[in-house]
Amino acid sequence: MIESPVADNEIEAVNAMTPALAAIRRVTWETDDTFTLLIDPPLMNGRPFSFRPGQFNMVYAFGLGESAISISSDPAKSNSLAHTIHRVGTVTSALSRLRRGDTIGLRGPFGTAWPLEEAVGKDVCIAAGGIGLAPLRPVIYTLISRRKEFGRIVILYGARSPLDLLYRVELEEWSKVPNTEVIITVDRGDSSWKGHIGVVTALFSYIKMDSPSTIAMVCGPEIMMKYTYEELERRGLSQEQIYISMERNMKCGVGLCGHCQFGPRFICKDGPVFRLPQVRHLLDKKEI
Amino acid sequence: MTSAFRMNPDGLQRLLALLQQMDYETIGPTMSGDAITYDRIASISDLPVGWTDEQAPGIYRLVRGDDREYFGYTLPAQSWKRFLYPPFRKLFSIKKNGKSLELDEAESGTAKYAFIGVRACELSAISIQDKVFNLGEYRDDNYLSLRKKIFVVAVNCSHAGDNCFCTSMKTGPGAKHDFDIALTEILKEGDHYFIAEAGTEAGSAIIEMIGPGKATDDEIAAADNVVRETAAHITKSMDTRGLPELLADNLEHSQWEDVAKRCLTCGNCTMVCPTCFCSTVEDATDLSGQVAERFRRWDSCFTMDFAKVSGGNFRISPKSRYRQWLTHKLSSWVDQFGVSGCVGCGRCIAWCPVGIDLTAEVKAIRGTSVKQEKEV
Numbered sequence: 276m277i278e279s280p281v282a283d284n285e286i287e288a289v290n291a292m293t294p295a296l297a298a299i300r301r302v303t304w305e306t307d308d309t310f311t312l313l314i315d316p317p318l319m320n321g322r323p324f325s326f327r328p329g330q331f332n333m334v335y336a337f338g339l340g341e342s343a344i345s346i347s348s349d350p351a352k353s354n355s356l357a358h359t360i361h362r363v364g365t366v367t368s369a370l371s372r373l374r375r376g377d378t379i380g381l382r383g384p385f386g387t388a389w390p391l392e393e394a395v396g397k398d399v400c401i402a403a404g405g406i407g408l409a410p411l412r413p414v415i416y417t418l419i420s421r422r423k424e425f426g427r428i429v430i431l432y433g434a435r436s437p438l439d440l441l442y443r444v445e446l447e448e449w450s451k452v453p454n455t456e457v458i459i460t461v462d463r464g465d466s467s468w469k470g471h472i473g474v475v476t477a478l479f480s481y482i483k484m485d486s487p488s489t490i491a492m493v494c495g496p497e498i499m500m501k502y503t504y505e506e507l508e509r510r511g512l513s514q515e516q517i518y519i520s521m522e523r524n525m526k527c528g529v530g531l532c533g534h535c536q537f538g539p540r541f542i543c544k545d546g547p548v549f550r551l552p553q554v555r556h557l558l559d560k561k562e563i
Numbered sequence: 564m565t566s567a568f569r570m571n572p573d574g575l576q577r578l579l580a581l582l583q584q585m586d587y588e589t590i591g592p593t594m595s596g597d598a599i600t601y602d603r604i605a606s607i608s609d610l611p612v613g614w615t616d617e618q619a620p621g622i623y624r625l626v627r628g629d630d631r632e633y634f635g636y637t638l639p640a641q642s643w644k645r646f647l648y649p650p651f652r653k654l655f656s657i658k659k660n661g662k663s664l665e666l667d668e669a670e671s672g673t674a675k676y677a678f679i680g681v682r683a684c685e686l687s688a689i690s691i692q693d694k695v696f697n698l699g700e701y702r703d704d705n706y707l708s709l710r711k712k713i714f715v716v717a718v719n720c721s722h723a724g725d726n727c728f729c730t731s732m733k734t735g736p737g738a739k740h741d742f743d744i745a746l747t748e749i750l751k752e753g754d755h756y757f758i759a760e761a762g763t764e765a766g767s768a769i770i771e772m773i774g775p776g777k778a779t780d781d782e783i784a785a786a787d788n789v790v791r792e793t794a795a796h797i798t799k800s801m802d803t804r805g806l807p808e809l810l811a812d813n814l815e816h817s818q819w820e821d822v823a824k825r826c827l828t829c830g831n832c833t834m835v836c837p838t839c840f841c842s843t844v845e846d847a848t849d850l851s852g853q854v855a856e857r858f859r860r861w862d863s864c865f866t867m868d869f870a871k872v873s874g875g876n877f878r879i880s881p882k883s884r885y886r887q888w889l890t891h892k893l894s895s896w897v898d899q900f901g902v903s904g905c906v907g908c909g910r911c912i913a914w915c916p917v918g919i920d921l922t923a924e925v926k927a928i929r930g931t932s933v934k935q936e937k938e939v
């Protein structure tokens with residue numbers, strides 16, 4: 276009756292709140308409390324699942340709810356989809372009890388992606404803390420498979436302890452790729468640990484950066500990201516060269532529930548990956 | 564007014580009956596305990612005839628008005644929001660079948676509503692929610708499927724409430740857009756009639772069926788005058804010049820601490836606001852553990868868990884939660900949707916148990932905004 280908010284021919288409805296069902300192909304425990312679900316990618320609204328590095332899914336555990344979980348697999352491999360999950364509470368614990376053949380619900384992929392195309396021809400600095408390596412793994416896969424298109428690649432990674440390191444075999448492989456450096460640090464070492472001890476930002480003193488031509492991608496706890504971008508700025512990177520991925524409470528993942536607001540931004544759809552100037556002024560304020 | 568018609572109260576009854584014949588569920592203002600609410604109405608005798616409301620910060624009270632008047636109140640407690648965007652709605656149910664799951668998506672709303680008595684500010688609120696629920700790639704299908712079908716009978720305001728500031732927000736008191744039919748109720752020297760104006764073809768078709776006569780120039784002038792008089796009696800105002808920037812620049816203003824001392828973080832303001840749209844989801848399983856359901860429920864940025872994540876809570880202090888609400892309404896809403904999130908209906912002022920008045924908070928911040936504070 277009233278000028279309709281939606282033209283009828285446009286109503287090829289994307290009902291963002293209904294999950295697609297997907298079967299678990301394999302569960303791999305990365306550490307004591309973090310595991311990777313390898314999933315048969317379902318059709319999403321009738322289309323094959325595809326995503327860009329940095330995007331996430333809302334992962335549904337039967338009867339208990341959903342969690343926003345980044346996609347940690349290789350975007351070039353369309354026949355498998357992986358989520359690496361840190362068991363911290365209700366939903367992630369339920370997901371941790373799943374076995375091969377069990378079914379989960381998936382909505383997605385949602386959100387913005389890491390700036391891969393912008394990084395072409397430039398050096399790339401990746402800095403990850405803890406589970407923050409998971410959303411960056413699809414970027415690393417892509418950088419390596421398209422190795423010639425990028426300059427030097429530096430991967431800085433910090434975990435609580437040697438036993439908390441994710442993707443240990445892959446970290447080793449990545450460090451062997453030409454012109455690629457992987458530097459790891461832990462908060463607390465153990466008797467067998469011969470590597471660095473301390474925060475991720477301390478690793479910057481071991482690398483040389485061609486600041487004007489570097490793109491930095493940072494993901495980890497907010498405090499780690501803050502120290503990291505401050506350090507990057509000190510080393511001459513402009514805010515425009517720095518990207519971070521943020522976390523907030525999310526119920527819908529598509530900008531309808533209001534929970535993830537950060538000033539004018541919806542972390543779910545304007546992020547989670549932001550170019551630093553989009554959010555920097557608000558990160559310095561408390562309780563935004 | 565392009566073509567206006569004069570309609571007697573029995574014409575209003577005909578309008579209701581016609582809409583019902585066309586399978587509309589007719590919703591309008593009606594008495595419910597000590598308040599007027601929007602609910603199903605069968606005939607015009609369900610309207611709050613002879614009642615008006617007194618509203619002030621923290622106050623809503625019904626008092627007798629002109630015995631004949633159908634629309635003599637300003638605004639009911641709840642808005643139309645709960646019809647287009649239900650407070651609680653099932654999203655899907657899901658059943659275990661061995662290792663696999665079977666999902667049954669809840670159907671989108673099929674109700675066909677005719678809203679009777681929509682105020683000008685509420686028309687704006689609906690058009691704001693249109694933007695919220697239909698922005699970008701994803702949209703709320705349930706909202707849109709209900710929204711597409713509504714028939715809107717607007718009624719211009721004849722009484723200015725003490726909490727109203729639609730003139731500041733440029734949303735009222737006269738209906739200008741997004742209605743099928745707009746009515747103005749006129750009580751004059753023993754005469755009682757409505758001036759009806761169509762806003763859509765569907766609206767004019769129905770007016771034709773009711774068959775009222777053309778309004779005279781005097782009658783049209785009387786209707787214009789009702790709206791003009793109401794506008795003249797609005798006392799509350801909010802200075803909206805540069806308001807989004809003002810609030811964005813004053814996130815650390817001391818007024819946030821001040822209002823936090825009064826605010827109970829009850830969330831009433833968000834529930835009654837016709838544009839607030841935040842929601843959460845709830846999951847439940849039956850006793851066998853074989854069948855689960857998922858629901859969406861209205862939520863409020865004032866609740867303790869709203870910004871909780873597993874590692875902590877981003878908004879613990881009442882200060883941060885009130886600030887989130889007000890800056891969202893009046894500042895970041897503009898960045899997100901290109902319009903203010905406030906239409907000036909004053910509901911949040913009336914239904915705040917401690918009478919917090921957003922216009923007063925804005926005034927206090929404007930009076931001592933950062934730049935001026937620095938000069939002190």
Ligand SMILES: Cc1cc2nc3c(=O)[nH]c(=O)nc-3n(C[C@H](O)[C@H](O)[C@H](O)COP(=O)(O)OP(=O)(O)OC[C@H]3O[C@@H](n4cnc5c(N)ncnc54)[C@H](O)[C@@H]3O)c2cc1C
Pocket residue numbers: 331341342343344345346359360361362363364365366367368406409410521522523524525547868869870871872873874
């Ligand atoms: C974009 C994005 C990407 C992410 N990627 C990953 C990833 O790749 N891997 C990973 O491990 N984690 C990731 N996370 C974090 C992950 O979403 C959370 O750790 C997870 O949701 C925790 O869920 P939980 O139920 O196990 O934890 P809980 O601590 O039980 O619950 C956390 C969630 O439930 C809500 N909640 C908690 N208590 C209550 C309560 N009492 N009432 C109401 N609500 C409550 C919180 O608000 C929060 O939404 C990501 C988060 C975001 C936003």
Ligand code: SF4
Pocket residue numbers: 832835836837838892904905906907908909910911912921
């Ligand atoms: S913020 Fe208050 S005055 Fe503005 S639209 Fe919402 S309830 Fe009405």
Ligand code: SF4
Pocket residue numbers: 825826827828829830831832833865911914915916917918919
């Ligand atoms: S402003 Fe008033 S209505 Fe809103 S949360 Fe605070 S006390 Fe409740």
